[in-house]
Amino acid sequence: MLDLTGKKALIMGIANNRSIAWGIAQQLHAAGAELAITYLPDDRGRHEQKVRQLVEPVNPTLYLPCNVQDEEQTDALFSAIADKWGKLDILVHSLAFAGKDELTGDFSNTSAAGFSRALEISAYSLIKLCAKAKPIFADGGSVITMTYLGGVRVIPNYNVMGIAKAALEMNVRYLAAELGPQNVRVNAISAGPIRTLASSAVGGILDMIHHVEEKAPLRRTVTQAEVGNAAAFLCSNLASGITGEVLYVDAGYSIVGM
Numbered sequence: 001m002l003d004l005t006g007k008k009a010l011i012m013g014i015a016n017n018r019s020i021a022w023g024i025a026q027q028l029h030a031a032g033a034e035l036a037i038t039y040l041p042d043d044r045g046r047h048e049q050k051v052r053q054l055v056e057p058v059n060p061t062l063y064l065p066c067n068v069q070d071e072e073q074t075d076a077l078f079s080a081i082a083d084k085w086g087k088l089d090i091l092v093h094s095l096a097f098a099g100k101d102e103l104t105g106d107f108s109n110t111s112a113a114g115f116s117r118a119l120e121i122s123a124y125s126l127i128k129l130c131a132k133a134k135p136i137f138a139d140g141g142s143v144i145t146m147t148y149l150g151g152v153r154v155i156p157n158y159n160v161m162g163i164a165k166a167a168l169e170m171n172v173r174y175l176a177a178e179l180g181p182q183n184v185r186v187n188a189i190s191a192g193p194i195r196t197l198a199s200s201a202v203g204g205i206l207d208m209i210h211h212v213e214e215k216a217p218l219r220r221t222v223t224q225a226e227v228g229n230a231a232a233f234l235c236s237n238l239a240s241g242i243t244g245e246v247l248y249v250d251a252g253y254s255i256v257g258m
C-alpha cells in the first residue's frame, strides 16, 4: 500500500491552486507525509499570504520563504528543517523560470543573461538543493523534479526552457548516481501541458493543450492530481527500485509519432 506516514517532505514551487506542486502536496499529505512548504518571497508579502491560506488544509509544519537564487534563504531553509526534524525524506523541486521574451519567437534570439537565469533557476537549483539536503537525508530519501517533453524534442516557443529541462534531466541522472549509495533516489516526472502560471508564459500554451487533447492516446491532457499521484508513488517504498528515471505522466502523448 502507498503509505508515507512519518515521512518528512519539503515541497518547493507552490504559487497558487493551479501549481503542480500543490497537486503533489495534496497527494503526499493524503498519503500521510508531514510537509514543509516554501513560497517565493516578493516585496509586498503577497505571495506569502496567498500561499499560506492555500496550504492551510495540508497543515505544513514549516512554512518558509525561498528564492533558490538566494544563498541565505536556502541555507536558512535547510537549517530550519534540520532543527525541526533532524532529517529529510522527500524533496519536491517543482519550479522553473524563464523571461517571457525567451519563451516566444526565434530560439536564436535567446540572450546570454536569459539563458543563464533560466538554467540557474530551473536546472542548477536542483543540484544546489540536493547538496544542502544530502547531509540530512539520514534514512535514505527521494527527490522528485518536474520536466517536460520540450527537454527532449523541439516544442514551438519552449526555447531556452527546453535547454533547461535537458540539463535538469541529466542532473537527475548524475544526482541519482551520486546519492544512490546513500539510498536516496532521484527521479523526474515529465508532465503533459497543464494551465499554470508558469506555463501561461509559454507562447501558444492553449494551442499546445488542445493539440494534446486531440492527439494523445487518452485524448486529454493530465491534471495536477494525476501528477501528484505519480509523485507520491515515486516517493514511496513501492518505487524503491526506481532511480535516475524520467516518468512520463502525459496521457501517452510522448509515444505518438504521427
Ligand SMILES: NC(=O)c1ccc[n+]([C@@H]2O[C@H](COP(=O)([O-])OP(=O)(O)OC[C@H]3O[C@@H](n4cnc5c(N)ncnc54)[C@H](O)[C@@H]3O)[C@@H](O)[C@H]2O)c1
Binding pocket: 012, 013, 014, 015, 016, 018, 019, 020, 021, 039, 040, 066, 067, 068, 069, 093, 094, 095, 096, 097, 121, 146, 147, 148, 149, 190, 191, 192, 193, 194, 195, 196, 197, 198, 199
Ligand atoms: N504546467 C505545465 O504544463 C508543465 C508541464 C511539465 C513540467 N512543468 C514544470 O512543473 C514545474 C512547476 O510549474 P507549474 O506549471 O506548476 O507552474 P507554477 O507557476 O505554479 O510553478 C512554478 C513555481 O516556480 C517558482 N519559482 C520561480 N522562480 C523561483 C525562484 N527563483 N526560487 C524559487 N521558486 C521559484 C514559482 O514561485 C512557482 O511556485 C516547473 O518546473 C515546470 O517547468 C510544467
